[in-house]
Amino acid sequence: MGPLTFNDIISTEWNYVIALLIGLAFGYILEASGFSSSRKLVGVFYGYDFVVIRVFITSVSVAMITLLYLDYLGFLDFSMLYVLPTYLPAQILGSVIMGLGFLMGGFCPGTSLTALAIGKIDGIIFTVGIWLGIFGFSEAYPYIEDFNNSGYMGNVTLMDYFGVNPYTFAFGFAVFAIVAFTVSSYVRRNVKEIQY
């Protein structure tokens, strides 16, 4: 039963090989979908290209439903999967900062790596920026530590927080996906084309 490395079905020596292969597939899929182009990515915020929403929402729905189905069939223990801890104030601030970063830089960290890989200088500079940003955060850490760790809620899922079962959320997300795809196609048809 999965997760395999937790349950010692795959030994930890294989971890780094698996990491490399997963990264390879991840990078390939992102680049092949056009995520190495900042102008294509940012189109999602101006209505001329919705590739980000289409790929992102499709993949979350597919992965979520696949994992819940594997759990239902008894091949995987969904409750053993890693849940990101919630630190409400820091996470809200962090995601607002990242939203602005997306608009200015046109990439996010994963997509800038794919741009860097195919020689885009803007992708290289963006990655240098990430490096400096993490360095700056780390240096300032003693001053922001209290804020950064405030509002800790533990490894909460939506199920814990709202007391609803996961299937309801998965269904809701799938409905949201269909609405988002329909609305974005409509918007795309009514926005001036941009050449890039």
Next chain:
Amino acid sequence: MEFKNDSFRHVYWNPYFGGLLLGLLIAATFYVTGRGVGATGGTKATVVTAVNTLAPEYAGNQDFYSKYVDEDKNPMENWLVFETLGIIIGAFLSGSIKGRVSLRVQHSPKITSRTRLIFALAGGLLFGVGSQFARGCTSGAALSGSTVLSLAGFITMIGIFGTAYLFAYLFRKLWI
């Protein structure tokens, strides 16, 4: 119909096909490792390594670096470092097959490449800082976090996209 030699360069996968493959990959990653994918952790390991190499005393005592520094272990010996190398190799493979590999700056014709690079640096900086506050970026927090229905994942996803939509108008000159 006329075909130019390089006309296939900007042909990308159907986004729903890409999304399907990405979803299956993320499900497989969780199935095998119990965790999702990430894109900032590898860069963070290089920051920790650099500081630890130049000032080991300081790195061992400072609250943030010391979390990632361990006497017996190199910070680069990390799942996310290998995954990050994989991302770069995978993207290079895809780009080479389609003839998209070349050194250049991509920007809107309305701005100079200098402007583009200044904003790329600023955007990267913000992502570096923001990802540390949020405990993950678009890949680690929003994408992988939402997949397992974590509250933090959904907050990050809504926060990043919500903020970007809210302020898109201010930065339109950079893109359209």
